[in-house]
Amino acid sequence: MVPLAFLDEGARGKIVRITGGHGILARLTAMGFGPGREVKVVRNQMAGPLLVASGDAQVAIGRGMAMKILVEVE
Amino acid sequence: MKGGVSPKTLKITGAVLGFLYLIYGIVETLSWFGRDVSLGVSPTGDIFVGFALLTISAVYLTGLKRAAEKDGRAVAYIYTGAILGMALGALALLVMGADAIEAYLLHSEDFIGWSPLDDVTSYLVLGVLSLAAYLPVKDVSKEPLKVKA
Amino acid sequence: MEGTLITLIGNPNVGKTTIFNALTGLKQHVGNWPGVTVEKKEGEFEHGGKRFHVVDLPGVYALTAYSIDEKIARDFIVREKPDLVVDIVDASNLQRNLYLTLQLLEIGANVLVALNKIDLAEEKGIKIDPRELERVLGVSVIPMVASRGEGIKELKDAILKNLGRKPEPVKYPNFEPYIERLIRIIGLDGRLVKEYNPRWLAIKLLEGDEDAKGIVGGSPLRDEIMRELIKVKKELQKKHGDIELALADERYGIISKIAESAIVEREERMTFSEMLDEVLTHKYLGIPIFIGVMWAVFKFTFDVSAPFSDIIDWFFSWLGDSVGTHISNDALSSLLRDGIIAGLGSVLVFLPPIAFLFLAFSWLEDSGYMARAAFVMDRVMHRFGLHGKSVIPMIMGFGCNVPAIMATRTLEDEKDRLLTILVNPLMSCSARLPVYMLFAGAFFAGREGTAITSMYLLGIGLALVIAWLFRKVIFKGEPSYFIMELPPYNRPNWRAIIGATWSRTEKFLRKAGTIIFAGVVVVWLLSVTGPGGYLGSEALENGALLSKSWVAVIGHALQPLFSPMGWDWRAGVALFFGFIAKEVVVGTLGVLYGVGEENLPHVIAASGTFTPVTAYAFMAFVLIYVPCVATIGAIKGEAGWKWALFAVVYELILAYIVALVIVGIGGALA
Ligand SMILES: Nc1nc2c(ncn2[C@@H]2O[C@H](COP(=O)(O)OP(=O)(O)OP(=O)(O)O)[C@@H](O)[C@H]2O)c(=O)[nH]1
Numbered sequence: 003m004v005p006l007a008f009l010d011e012g013a014r015g016k017i018v019r020i021t022g023g024h025g026i027l028a029r030l031t032a033m034g035f036g037p038g039r040e041v042k043v044v045r046n047q048m049a050g051p052l053l054v055a056s057g058d059a060q061v062a063i064g065r066g067m068a069m070k071i072l073v074e075v076e
Numbered sequence: 077m078k079g080g081v082s083p084k085t086l087k088i089t090g091a092v093l094g095f096l097y098l099i100y101g102i103v104e105t106l107s108w109f110g111r112d113v114s115l116g117v118s119p120t121g122d123i124f125v126g127f128a129l130l131t132i133s134a135v136y137l138t139g140l141k142r143a144a145e146k147d148g149r150a151v152a153y154i155y156t157g158a159i160l161g162m163a164l165g166a167l168a169l170l171v172m173g174a175d176a177i178e179a180y181l182l183h184s185e186d187f188i189g190w191s192p193l194d195d196v197t198s199y200l201v202l203g204v205l206s207l208a209a210y211l212p213v214k215d216v217s218k219e220p221l222k223v224k225a
Numbered sequence: 226m227e228g229t230l231i232t233l234i235g236n237p238n239v240g241k242t243t244i245f246n247a248l249t250g251l252k253q254h255v256g257n258w259p260g261v262t263v264e265k266k267e268g269e270f271e272h273g274g275k276r277f278h279v280v281d282l283p284g285v286y287a288l289t290a291y292s293i294d295e296k297i298a299r300d301f302i303v304r305e306k307p308d309l310v311v312d313i314v315d316a317s318n319l320q321r322n323l324y325l326t327l328q329l330l331e332i333g334a335n336v337l338v339a340l341n342k343i344d345l346a347e348e349k350g351i352k353i354d355p356r357e358l359e360r361v362l363g364v365s366v367i368p369m370v371a372s373r374g375e376g377i378k379e380l381k382d383a384i385l386k387n388l389g390r391k392p393e394p395v396k397y398p399n400f401e402p403y404i405e406r407l408i409r410i411i412g413l414d415g416r417l418v419k420e421y422n423p424r425w426l427a428i429k430l431l432e433g434d435e436d437a438k439g440i441v442g443g444s445p446l447r448d449e450i451m452r453e454l455i456k457v458k459k460e461l462q463k464k465h466g467d468i469e470l471a472l473a474d475e476r477y478g479i480i481s482k483i484a485e486s487a488i489v490e491r492e493e494r495m496t497f498s499e500m501l502d503e504v505l506t507h508k509y510l511g512i513p514i515f516i517g518v519m520w521a522v523f524k525f526t527f528d529v530s531a532p533f534s535d536i537i538d539w540f541f542s543w544l545g546d547s548v549g550t551h552i553s554n555d556a557l558s559s560l561l562r563d564g565i566i567a568g569l570g571s572v573l574v575f576l577p578p579i580a581f582l583f584l585a586f587s588w589l590e591d592s593g594y595m596a597r598a599a600f601v602m603d604r605v606m607h608r609f610g611l612h613g614k615s616v617i618p619m620i621m622g623f624g625c626n627v628p629a630i631m632a633t634r635t636l637e638d639e640k641d642r643l644l645t646i647l648v649n650p651l652m653s654c655s656a657r658l659p660v661y662m663l664f665a666g667a668f669f670a671g672r673e674g675t676a677i678t679s680m681y682l683l684g685i686g687l688a689l690v691i692a693w694l695f696r697k698v699i700f701k702g703e704p705s706y707f708i709m710e711l712p713p714y715n716r717p718n719w720r721a722i723i724g725a726t727w728s729r730t731e732k733f734l735r736k737a738g739t740i741i742f743a744g745v746v747v748v749w750l751l752s753v754t755g756p757g758g759y760l761g762s763e764a765l766e767n768g769a770l771l772s773k774s775w776v777a778v779i780g781h782a783l784q785p786l787f788s789p790m791g792w793d794w795r796a797g798v799a800l801f802f803g804f805i806a807k808e809v810v811v812g813t814l815g816v817l818y819g820v821g822e823e824n825l826p827h828v829i830a831a832s833g834t835f836t837p838v839t840a841y842a843f844m845a846f847v848l849i850y851v852p853c854v855a856t857i858g859a860i861k862g863e864a865g866w867k868w869a870l871f872a873v874v875y876e877l878i879l880a881y882i883v884a885l886v887i888v889g890i891g892g893a894l895a
């Protein structure tokens with residue numbers, strides 16, 4: 003399990019856990035980025051926010067937030 | 077390889093336009109510092125023009141670099157560089173149109189003796205050239221990469 | 226409420242407001258980024274002989290009680306019980322959108338699905354069979370392309386046809402027996418069942434929803450329900466772990482099945498949005514491109530609008546001349562010529578650049594680039610204690626600070642929001658443009674562009690520095706987390722762009738016809754009268770006479786304040802009235818410098834009351850000092866009186882300091 007922020011561009015993974023409060027968890031889940039979802043890192047330039055895709059949804063996630071999303075790399 | 081455009085085409089457009097934008101970007105920047113070098117068209121003396129041209133040059137050259145690395149995303153840089161270049165060229169055309177109204181319809185004092193050639197700027201010419209970069213890549217997004225039922 | 230109540234709900238940016246406008250004929254703000262609508266909007270329409278009252282809600286991803294928007298949307302549906310809920314679903318993003326649909330069905334609302342943006346879905350290579358979706362969801366599905374007006378008629382027909390239906394609830398196989406057990410007990414309280422859907426209450430209780438607990442807390446069967454809930458929860462936890470997560474998983478499982486059967490074809494393509502994003506969100510290229518885009522927008526605004534300004538200028542000087550020669554009554558002729566035509570005319574000359582600015586920004590808002598601007602600027606903003614999403618209201622501030630301040634509502638965190646509101650007036654709005662153009666034209670001829678650009682940069686620079694300072698001193702802590710959906714880019718949708726440009730330009734014209742008009746008339750009146758009575762129109766041409774007028778009284782009272790900057794009393798008067806609306810600064814100068822035949826920049830330059838340095842300081846002062854009345858009102862509405870007052874005070878102080886510094890440095894260099 004590693005933070006989402008550590009994944010390279012193009013890497014895929016499965017979200018395992020989201021720390022940082024229920025509000026964030028609920029918001030991410032509703033946007034299609036809850037635990038259990040398969041995600042793909044579209045853009046991670048090791049600075050600034052990441053671009054992450056799950057299905058057809060694509061969101062920008064701040065680096066701080068992305069440290070709190072733990073994923074299992076495939 | 078993605079989208080049916082050959083890497084060679086991408087490399088050539090990236091290199092040619094990248095260097096053209098680079099040269100004129102430098103010329104425009106120098107003109108702001110008061111050193112007018114005229115390569116076919118007279119520079120505008122606007123630092124932002126220099127900045128914008130150098131930025132577009134960087135986009136094309138990144139495309140060239142990606143294509144050299146056989147990265148499928150190279151086409152995105154050529155595509156976007158061409159769109160930015162053409163947009164800037166379109167802006168130059170609009171400005172020319174506005175000046176034409178001043179000169180021919182309103183006969184404004186400041187525009188006595190104005191001719192459309194006065195408004196042919198580096199970014200207008202380069203915008204037209206960017207069209208050549210755009211045409212081969214414009215339909216890339218319509219071609220499927222993979223088909224799933 | 227009169228008529229039948231229907232509400233539009235859906236994820237952010239799916240086209241709710243586009244549909245709302247198409248249904249009601251209104252012109253609410255549409256833009257291509259999530260969170261454009263921040264306040265519910267209402268309207269009406271008639272169809273099939275029935276009157277409908279429509280409510281457009283801000284976009285939400287779910288109906289939890291964790292975020293204010295979601296709570297408002299949910300309360301609206303639970304309490305107001307609309308006759309029909311039109312759930313707008315983005316076809317290019319079916320799975321995520323269905324999450325909300327399921328929750329609406331849970332509440333037991335009468336749902337109708339508008340499957341919007343099918344054009345975009347097809348571009349992405351996704352084909353959906355609406356009949357199949359209809360079958361699996363059990364509610365009507367209307368495919369549409371709202372931005373082109375396709376499907377609106379069908380939607381209206383479907384609204385009419387679907388009144389009074391009650392869709393089947395969605396079943397959650399892993400949870401059914403447990404939900405049933407709770408329903409059985411909740412069902413015993415007749416009052417509760419009448420007010421709420423017991424199934425929804427049961428699910429929410431399982432999720433640990435505070436509101437649902439509150440609702441049940443008012444029931445006489447409270448203890449029984451709670452006892453059963455604890456038992457059920459324990460069993461479920463043993464089976465699934467975290468119940469809330471397990472339920473979300475269950476919903477996504479169902480959604481996957483629905484999507485699988487409804488999506489009949491899917492190709493993978495590199496869309497043109499993806500290609501643009503590869504470059505526009507690039508680590509190094511993103512910010513230079515952003516700066517280049519902003520420059521192009523302003524270049525367009527100034528250079529392309531110039532001939533139209535000349536036409537207006539020419540028209541007003543002609544009007545002034547003919548009024549002067551044709552009307553013999555001194556007071557009336559002076560009111561028209563020196564007051565209204567000179568004052569209002571000097572403001573209206575700037576109608577073209579303002580309209581072009583609105584056009585450029587409406588296009589930018591439609592394009593989808595705003596969300597990317599937030600993305601690339603997040604890093605920079607963070608450094609100054611602002612949030613990535615602060616960028617959107619800041620860019621909107623170049624148009625007008627009032628909607629920009631409203632737009633800060635997309636910021637979830639209160640501190641981030643207050644900070645963004647407080648620095649927003651420093652973003653130079655279109656009303657300040659006339660002042661810059663006037664003074665740049667008068668004192669920096671040939672370098673107008675640089676002078677005006679430097680004003681915008683000064684505003685941005687100050688906003689960042691002040692934000693950094695306030696973050697250190699007042700709003701201690703870090704900006705909150707950044708999550709934002711990036712919508713696909715739009716090819717220009719001219720209908721929407723022209724519509725938005727016109728409705729903003731119209732607002733400016735209305736302001737010119739009311740506030741600015743009143744402002745210049747008052748200034749004229751106070752110039753031709755004085756403590757000694759009516760002075761005659763000559764006051765505006767004769768300095769000795771003018772010094773006996775009321776404006777001179779005001780001006781001289783203010784002068785000590787402004788003399789360190791080297792401005793004369795007329796500048797003081799202009800700033801005084803500019804508080805109403807910043808265009809009035811120019812209008813006032815137009816009246817006071819008695820512009821008849823010659824144009825204002827020449828007159829001011831020739832009058833010798835400003836030097837380039839004091840003129841530059843004056844431009845900076847106008848940029849910074851008190852926000853206009855409407856902006857103060859907006860700050861008050863969003864943050865309260867205390868903060869509105871605070872904004873006025875800090876900006877006055879800042880303006881004074883900056884103007885002094887400019888004069889000081891300018892004096893030292895000269
Ligand atoms: N391609 C396409 N674009 C659409 C369609 N309908 C709306 N849009 C565009 O989608 C964007 C968002 O539209 P809005 O009506 O502002 O969306 P909203 O749901 O009200 O958004 P929020 O208020 O932010 O929640 C705009 O740029 C519209 O022009 C459609 O059918 N197809």
Ligand SMILES: [Mg+2]
Nearest residue numbers: 241242261262
């Ligand atoms: Mg909306």
